Amino acid sequence: MNPSEVFEIIEKHTKMMDDSIPLIASENLTSLAVRRCYVSDFGHRYAEGRVGERFYEGCKYIDEIEELALDLTKRIFEAQHANVQPISGVIANIAAFFAITNVGDTIMSISVPCGGHISHDTVSAAGLRGLNVTHYPFDNEAVNIDVDETAKIAREVRPKLFVLGSSLILFRQPVKEIREIADEIGAYVMYDASHVLGLVAGKAFQNPLKEGADVMTGSTHKTFFGPQRAIIVSKEELAEKIDRAVFPGVVSNHHLNTLAGYVVAAMEIIEFGQDYAKQVVRNAKKLAEELYNLGYRVLGEEHGFTETHQVAVDVSDYGGGEKVAKKLEEVGIILNKNLLPWDPIDRSANPSGIRIGVQEITRLGMGEDEMGRLAELIDMTVRERKSFDAIRKEVKEFRRPFRRIKYSFDEREAYRFPELR
Ligand SMILES: *Cc1c(COP(=O)(O)O)cnc(C)c1O
Numbered sequence: 001m002n003p004s005e006v007f008e009i010i011e012k013h014t015k016m017m018d019d020s021i022p023l024i025a026s027e028n029l030t031s032l033a034v035r036r037c038y039v040s041d042f043g044h045r046y047a048e049g050r051v052g053e054r055f056y057e058g059c060k061y062i063d064e065i066e067e068l069a070l071d072l073t074k075r076i077f078e079a080q081h082a083n084v085q086p087i088s089g090v091i092a093n094i095a096a097f098f099a100i101t102n103v104g105d106t107i108m109s110i111s112v113p114c115g116g117h118i119s120h121d122t123v124s125a126a127g128l129r130g131l132n133v134t135h136y137p138f139d140n141e142a143v144n145i146d147v148d149e150t151a152k153i154a155r156e157v158r159p160k161l162f163v164l165g166s167s168l169i170l171f172r173q174p175v176k177e178i179r180e181i182a183d184e185i186g187a188y189v190m191y192d193a194s195h196v197l198g199l200v201a202g203k204a205f206q207n208p209l210k211e212g213a214d215v216m217t218g219s220t221h222k223t224f225f226g227p228q229r230a231i232i233v234s235k236e237e238l239a240e241k242i243d244r245a246v247f248p249g250v251v252s253n254h255h256l257n258t259l260a261g262y263v264v265a266a267m268e269i270i271e272f273g274q275d276y277a278k279q280v281v282r283n284a285k286k287l288a289e290e291l292y293n294l295g296y297r298v299l300g301e302e303h304g305f306t307e308t309h310q311v312a313v314d315v316s317d318y319g320g321g322e323k324v325a326k327k328l329e330e331v332g333i334i335l336n337k338n339l340l341p342w343d344p345i346d347r348s349a350n351p352s353g354i355r356i357g358v359q360e361i362t363r364l365g366m367g368e369d370e371m372g373r374l375a376e377l378i379d380m381t382v383r384e385r386k387s388f389d390a391i392r393k394e395v396k397e398f399r400r401p402f403r404r405i406k407y408s409f410d411e412r413e414a415y416r417f418p419e420l421r
Contacts, residue, residue, distance in 0.1 A: 202277025
C-alpha cells in the first residue's frame with residue numbers, strides 16, 4: 001500500500017485545474033479560511049439533534065458553530081426559519097418534499113430539458129416521496145415558465161406544491177405569479193436556489209422568500225462560497241415539519257467540519273457578497289454578448305442573455321454539446337454539455353447545448369475585460385482555428401495571473417494558514 005499514490009493523483013488533478021479555465025456552473029472555490037475548517041477536529045465528531053438538544057456529549061462548541069450558522073443564514077436570506085443540516089442540495093429537497101407533501105400528491109416542476117433538476121422529478125427525490133410530477137409549460141424563447149398556461153393546467157391537476165428554481169437558469173422566475181395561483185388552489189411554493197444562492201445572498205437576484213415562496217432550498221457551493229452542503233429556509237409555520245424531516249428524517253450526523261466552513265463562507269458573503277454577485281452577472285452578460293458577436297446562438301437574446309452566472313449556447317451547428325465540451329476540455333476550458341428546452345430528454349448523451357458558469361473565474365478575479373479574450377479562446381477551439389496544442393498554451397497563459405481567491409478574508413489573513421498554501 002502506498003498512500004503517496006493518492007497524493008500524486010491529487011497533485012495532478014490540482015495542477016490540471018490550475019492550468020484550466022473552470023466554467024462548470026455548479027462549482028466554485030472555497031477560500032483558505034473555509035478550507036481550514038475542513039481539516040479541523042470537527043470532521044471527526046457527531047452532533048445529532050438540534051442545538052442544545054444533542055444525543056451525545058462533547059457538543060458545546062459544535063452548538064456555538066451551528067447557532068452562528070442559523071443566525072447568519074436567517075440574516076442573509078431575511079428568513080424566519082433556517083435549517084443548516086442537509087449535507088447536499090438533493091438531501092435538502094428530499095427533506096422539503098417529506099415536510100410539505102404526502103405520498104400520491106401531484107407537484108409541478110420544470111422538466112430537465114427546460115433546466116429543471118432531476119431531484120424535482122420522479123427518477124429522483126420527487127419519485128422517492130411517491131409524488132406525481134406535472135411539468136410547467138415552458139416558453140422556449142423567453143427561457144422561462146409560461147405563467148398563463150401554467151394557471152390553466154394548475155386549475156385542472158391541482159398540484160399540492162409548485163417547485164421553482166433550475167439547474168439551467170438564466171432569468172428570474174415568476175415567483176409572485178405562481179404564488180397567486182398557489183393561493184387560489186391551496187398549494188405550497190418551494191424555490192430550489194441551488195444555483196443562484198450566492199446571487200440571492202448578494203442581492204443581485206430575486207429573493208424567492210420575499211416574493212412569496214414558502215420554502216427555499218439550496219446547495220451552498222455553487223454561487224455561494226461554502227463547502228459542499230445545503231440549507232433550507234422557510235416561513236416559521238413550517239419550521240417544525242422541516243426540522244423533523246431533516247433530523248431524524250434524512251440526516252443523522254451532518255458533517256461538522258463543512259458546517260464550520262459554511263459559517264466562514266456566510267461571513268464572506270455578508271462582507272463581499274454584493275460586490276461579487278454584481279460582478280458575476282456583469283461577467284456573464286459580457287461573455288454572452290461576446291459569443292453572440294462571434295456568431296454563436298446564445299440563448300435569451302431578447303432578454304439580455306442572462307441575469308445569473310450562466311450562459312447557454314446552442315452548439316448543434318458544431319456537432320452538439322458532447323463534441324464541443326470534449327474539444328474544449330482538450331485545451332483546458334472546462335464546462336459541460338447541456339440539454340436545451342427543445343431537446344428530447346433522451347438526447348442527454350449528446351444535447352444541443354453547452355452551459356457556461358462564470359462564478360468561479362469571477363472569484364479568481366476576472367472581470368469584463370477578460371470576457372472578450374475568453375470568448376476568443378472558446379471560439380478558436382470550437383471552430384478549430386489553431387492547433388489545440390497552441391490553444392492549450394494560450395489558455396494556460398491567460399489563466400496564470402488569476403491565482404488568489406478574491407472576495408474572501410484570505411488577502412488579509414492568509415499568513416495564518418501557511419500549511420494550506
Ligand atoms: C445542483 C442542484 C441540486 C443538487 O445539489 P447537490 O448539492 O449536488 O445535491 C439540486 N437542485 C438544483 C436546482 C441544482 O442545480
